[in-house]
Ligand SMILES: NC(=O)C1=CN([C@@H]2O[C@H](COP(=O)(O)OP(=O)(O)OC[C@H]3O[C@@H](n4cnc5c(N)ncnc54)[C@H](OP(=O)(O)O)[C@@H]3O)[C@@H](O)[C@H]2O)C=CC1
């Protein structure tokens with residue numbers, strides 16, 4: 001059965017389920033992508049420059065035999081490239097073996113200095129990430145708009161943007177972000193941010209929809225109970241929760257049986273959705289992906305959890 005799509009603010013459609021590729025090893029991801037497209041029916045692949053496997057992802061797409069134009073490909077501009085968006089995209093396009101992506105995201109709303117002690121995660125002598133403090137986020141977005149106008153990215157969006165960060169670019173944007181890709185699952189439902197995105201016509205995309213590596217969600221008893229009710233597995237419930245809300249879900253797997261299963265979301269009813277909506281309130285709130293950026297990103301829970309320090313006065 002084909003996966004339903006939703007419309008982006010460009011007028012183009014994005015399939016509600018896409019295959020994630022973060023931490024998929026180069027030696028495994030070609031087969032995972034080929035299998036996902038050819039055997040399991042995926043038409044949407046989520047990747048990024050920073051994942052270091054885009055050449056192998058491109059190879060998997062080619063091996064599937066499905067025409068490029070039928071597949072929705074996302075990539076992301078890494079933080080060390082905020083001053084050189086098009087250069088990052090050109091490397092991605094060459095690695096993927098295509099001349100456009102369907103969606104290009106700003107991976108994180110934080111620019112890092114280039115040319116330091118690490119190509120992806122340059123640090124200062126004290127070990128903190130080497131933030132490019134002179135650079136303004138809106139100038140990154142202006143460069144995103146340029147590659148959109150050139151046709152190299154059919155849609156542009158953001159990732160890991162709180163409302164605070166979106167409000168930094170929206171008043172000056174001439175092309176509105178089409179999506180915001182953020183961590184979303186029943187332990188981190190981000191209801192307020194989702195409502196804001198929907199009010200702005202920005203499609204939410206859920207990363208780590210299953211709870212990422214060694215997920216606590218796959219062992220949750222409420223999720224298990226709903227899975228039992230539908231005669232399926234926890235993963236299908238977690239993905240079904242997003243699909244029920246028109247949120248794009250990006251489950252990652254390099255395991256054939258799981259890849260096939262993840263594109264069969266459980267058909268949740270209102271009661272199931274309500275239970276999952278309230279799950280984090282029962283003391284289960286958990287943010288699973290919180291890299292040490294050392295700057296305020298504007299997510300309430302992240303700040304409170306003290307994972308991220310407020311800036312020094
Ligand atoms: N924009 C951003 O900053 C971020 C984007 N992402 C995107 O979102 C994608 C998904 O997020 P990710 O953090 O990878 O985590 P997921 O929530 O997709 O979980 C992936 C993990 O779950 C396992 N798994 C997959 N399917 C099942 C299943 N049906 N039952 C049990 N276990 C399963 C996988 O194992 P195995 O592969 O061995 O089968 C893997 O260990 C990423 O791959 C990436 O594309 C993720 C994080 C941040």
Ligand SMILES: O=C[C@H](O)[C@@H](O)[C@@H](O)[C@H](O)C(=O)O
Nearest residue numbers: 022048050107289290291292
């Ligand atoms: O997309 C995946 C994630 O954003 C990942 O790229 C980051 O969390 C990175 O490991 C970091 O430490 O900043």
